Every structure is written in structure tokens, then in C-alpha cells.
Amino acid sequence: MTAIQAVAAALRGIPRGALSLIYPPTCSGCGAATADPGALCPSCWSGLRLIEEPVCQRYGTPFAVDLGLGPLLSPRAIAEPPVFGRCRAVSLYEGAARRLVHRLKYEDRLDLAKVMARMMAARGRLLIAEADCLVPVPLHRARLWRRRFNQAALLGRAIAADAALPFAPAALARVRATRSQVGLSRAARAENLSGAFRVPAAEAHRIRGRRVLLVDDVTTTGATGNAAARALLRGGAVSVDLLTFALVGDGIG
Incomplete structure (x- = not known):
């Protein structure tokens, strides 16, 4: 047994209450002390x-005012219907939500995936209830090699496990490397992602005839969701909804 394994075995033998005295739980958003592991402190929670x-x-x-007219469509949804059926997100991409996404994606805080996935599952419970399988938005292999993990896959795997739904991380592939979307206009983002995704022939059976729930960390203009949904529908999916953790401002409204 290595030294690391010995320490891990010793920690597993310590009662949870005593272990929390050694490693007190901290806020997932800012690192401040909290009562429960994986929780947000009052400041970060109010910042969402x-x-x-x-x-x-x-x-x-979101609409600023509840008009009480039943299901509502934004002006953009009427003028530019998305390829995906419905999109839902937990929070606007600012404050605590931005910090959580950045800590997961750029600070290797992989433990945050479960925290964020729980919030996404609560927000997207209706989409999850109607889905047959979950597919994460993939990274191109070059970017995956640099980052070492796909944050969308971490979120999707946690959501699928909790909902007992099939998880198909290889059902959608990013076959073309694209430039960063940061700073691009809505039209430029769509052009940048044209033809970027494809359903591999060997994986098509996983989504053919199924209602797919596409998972990502952030939605900005909806260009990524549209491009990925288009590929999934061409690959045989009967419908595609989109669930993300954060939504950038009123970017797709």
C-alpha cells in the first residue's frame, strides 16, 4: 500500500463529523466556510x-414581466426559431455563476460539476423527464487534449446518473476545430460552427429515434446549441432540447 492509499484508507475510517473538523466544508463559489460540503455560502447564493x-x-x-398569457415566445423565437426545441438554464452568467463556471473550466475544480449538475437537474426537471438520453456538447480533440477534460461531459454524466438515463458522450463529435467564440457576433458565431459537429456512424444507434437532451455549461447566442442540435437531428434524433448551467445576459432572447 502506498502512502497516499494509506492516508485515504485512514480518512475513510474517520467519522464524517470528525473529518469535517480536519477539512471543514467550504463554499463552492468563493471558498468561504459553509455548514455542508458542496453548498454555496449566503453571499454566493444571493449572487446567483x-x-x-x-x-x-x-x-x-426570462421575461421582465409576467403577462399571464400562458406559454410565451420572445420576439427572437418568433423571428429566428432555434434548431433545438427548448433551452433552460439555471442562472444568468454573472457573479457567482460566472465564478463557478470559471473554477470548473479553468481551475480544474472538477468537484464543482456535481454541485452545478444538481442545480441543472432541478431547473431542467421537465426536460429530463421527457428525454431518452443525454449527450454533452463535445470539445475538439485538440482542445480536449489541452484541457484534459470536457466540462459539459462532467455535468451531463452527473445529471444522467442521478436521473438514471443513458449517457452518450461519444454520440456527437466535434470534427472541425473552430476559433474561439469570444468577441464574435451572433452571425459570426453561427458561421464559425457550421459543420463543426457530426454523429459518428458507429454511435448513431445511441440517438436514433430518441429524444436527446444536449448538455453544456454556458449558452451565449445559441449558435453552439443550434449547430449541435442540427447534427443530432441529421443523425436520427427525433428532438433535441438544451440544458445549460448559465445563460449569458439576454444573449439569445
């Missing part, structure tokens, strides 16, 4: 701009 109804039924963007 949670997205609640009423929202655009296609893009998931």
Missing part, C-alpha cells in the same frame, strides 16, 4: 441571478 418563470419557451430567456 436565478432564471425563473416566465421565460421564453424556446430560448429560455
Whole structure:
């Protein structure tokens, strides 16, 4: 037994309450002390701009006023219907939500995936209930090699496990490396992602005839969701919904 294994075995033998005295739980957003592991402190929780109804039924963007008219569509949803059926997100991409995404993606805080996935599962429970399988938005192999993990896959795997749904991380491939979307206009983002995704022939059976729930960390203009959904539908999926942790401003409303 190595020294690391010995320490791990010793820690497993310590009662949970005593272990928390050695390693007290901290806030997933800022690192401040919290009562429970994986929780957000009051400051970070209040810093989340949670997205609640009423929202655009296609893009998931919030409306400022509840008009009480039943299912609502934003002007963009009417003028530019998305390829995916519905999009839902937990929070606007600012404050604590931005910090969580950045810590997961750029600081290798892989433990945050489960925290964020729980919030996504609660927000997207209706989409999850109607889905047959979950597919994460893939990274191109070159970017995956540099980052070493795909944050969308971490989130999707946790959501699928909790919902007892099939998880198909290889059902969608990013076959073309694209430039960063940061700073691009909505039209440029769509052009940048044209033809970037494909359903591999060997994996098509996993999504053919199924209702797919596509998972990602952030939605900006919806260009990535549209390109990925288009590929999944061409590959045989009967419908594609999109669930993300954060939504950038009113980017797709």
C-alpha cells in the first residue's frame, strides 16, 4: 500500500463529523466556510441571478414581466426559431455563476460539476423527464487534449446518473476545430460552427429515434446549441432540447 492509499484508507475510517473538523466544508463559489460540503455560502447564493418563470419557451430567456398569457415566445423565437426545441438554464452568467463556471473550466475544480449538475437537474426537471438520453456538447480533440477534460461531459454524466438515463458522450463529435467564440457576433458565431459537429456512424444507434437532451455549461447566442442540435437531428434524433448551467445576459432572447 502506498502512502497516499494509506492516508485515504485512514480518512475513510474517520467519522464524517470528525473529518469535517480536519477539512471543514467550504463554499463552492468563493471558498468561504459553509455548514455542508458542496453548498454555496449566503453571499454566493444571493449572487446567483436565478432564471425563473416566465421565460421564453424556446430560448429560455426570462421575461421582465409576467403577462399571464400562458406559454410565451420572445420576439427572437418568433423571428429566428432555434434548431433545438427548448433551452433552460439555471442562472444568468454573472457573479457567482460566472465564478463557478470559471473554477470548473479553468481551475480544474472538477468537484464543482456535481454541485452545478444538481442545480441543472432541478431547473431542467421537465426536460429530463421527457428525454431518452443525454449527450454533452463535445470539445475538439485538440482542445480536449489541452484541457484534459470536457466540462459539459462532467455535468451531463452527473445529471444522467442521478436521473438514471443513458449517457452518450461519444454520440456527437466535434470534427472541425473552430476559433474561439469570444468577441464574435451572433452571425459570426453561427458561421464559425457550421459543420463543426457530426454523429459518428458507429454511435448513431445511441440517438436514433430518441429524444436527446444536449448538455453544456454556458449558452451565449445559441449558435453552439443550434449547430449541435442540427447534427443530432441529421443523425436520427427525433428532438433535441438544451440544458445549460448559465445563460449569458439576454444573449439569445
